[in-house]
Amino acid sequence: MVVALNEWLGRVKTSVASQQHFLANAAHQLRTPLAGLQMRIEQAARDPAKRMDLATIEDIRMSTQRMTHLTNQLLSLARAEAGVPVEQMSDDVALQGLIEDLANEMMARAIRKSIDFGLDLQPVKVNGNKVLIREMVSNLLDNALLYTPPHGKVTIETRSTEAGAQLTIENEGPSIPDPLRQQVFERFYRLEGSPPGGCGLGLAIVREIALLHRATVSLEEPDQGAGTRVRIVFPPEAHPRRLIRGTAAEPAGTD
Numbered sequence: 674m675v676v677a678l679n680e681w682l683g684r685v686k687t688s689v690a691s692q693q694h695f696l697a698n699a700a701h702q703l704r705t706p707l708a709g710l711q712m713r714i715e716q717a718a719r720d721p722a723k724r725m726d727l728a729t730i731e732d733i734r735m736s737t738q739r740m741t742h743l744t745n746q747l748l749s750l751a752r753a754e755a756g757v758p759v760e761q762m763s764d765d766v767a768l769q770g771l772i773e774d775l776a777n778e779m780m781a782r783a784i785r786k787s788i789d790f791g792l793d794l795q796p797v798k799v800n801g802n803k804v805l806i807r808e809m810v811s812n813l814l815d816n817a818l819l820y821t822p823p824h825g826k827v828t829i830e831t832r833s834t835e836a837g838a839q840l841t842i843e844n845e846g847p848s849i850p851d852p853l854r855q856q857v858f859e860r861f862y863r864l865e866g867s868p869p870g871g872c873g874l875g876l877a878i879v880r881e882i883a884l885l886h887r888a889t890v891s892l893e894e895p896d897q898g899a900g901t902r903v904r905i906v907f908p909p910e911a912h913p914r915r916l917i918r919g920t921a922a923e924p925a926g927t928d
Contacts, residue, residue: 710736746874750860750881762885764803768810768831768840769794771803775811776829782818789826797831797838799907801886809882812875813842813903820846820901837888838907845900854892879903 713733776792783790799806817827825845832839849857849864856862858880861873883890883905893902 707740710740743874746878750874750878762800762802764801766799766801766803766806767796768799768806768838769796771807772810772829772831772840775807775814779814779818783827786818786821786823786825788818788821788823791826791828793828793830795831795833797833799838799886799888801907805882805885809879809905810840812878816875817842817844817846820844822846825900834906836906837909840905840907841902843895843900843902845895847901848894848899849892849901857892858890879905 710733713729713736716729772792772794776790780790782788814827814829821827821844826843827845828841828843830839830841830843832841847864853864857864858876860877863873880890886907888905888907891904893904894900895902
């Protein structure tokens, strides 16, 4: 009993430290767009008779858009890290239909960049939380479209393998050097030269949701040698769980 109690207290301590670190990062990330937005509004308020020029309006729009995106990502990460009750982890999720829905929603972005958006989907099902799995796939597709250059290609595949249901998303954006393939899953980490519009939380969210579903996530170099392939494998007959953990990388316990 003493050992179990000490282990539980250790998990609580680690969890509190992780949450404090998360809140400090969140506050820092939100402060920049809020400060820029406030500055622009104050400039306009000092001379109400003068109409704002288009550049100022565009700056305000971009600051608001970045803040909205960052807030949504922070909420998604917090929800994934907190886990969900076991009774909410029993959806039969058809990956094929879920991906087709998301692809339709994002098709306009692909068309604007003249990206070849290819789907090669076998019918596969996984057991888990549909909302979180959708959030995970949405973040992967968002990253693929963000990093793929105009006239590039994004390919999404689903397969049923001996290891379990497999999802791969491949893009022709910058390759991720092997030494950085674990680091990119950290909160707010962005590769040098990353395009504007991201906040460095997408892959952190993906890792948390995959961990919650006992799935593995790996980054690979595509066969053609350029770009990045993300592979997620859901183990067969997995029993998803609500995790009570201190860090994203290491479960601290289960319900």
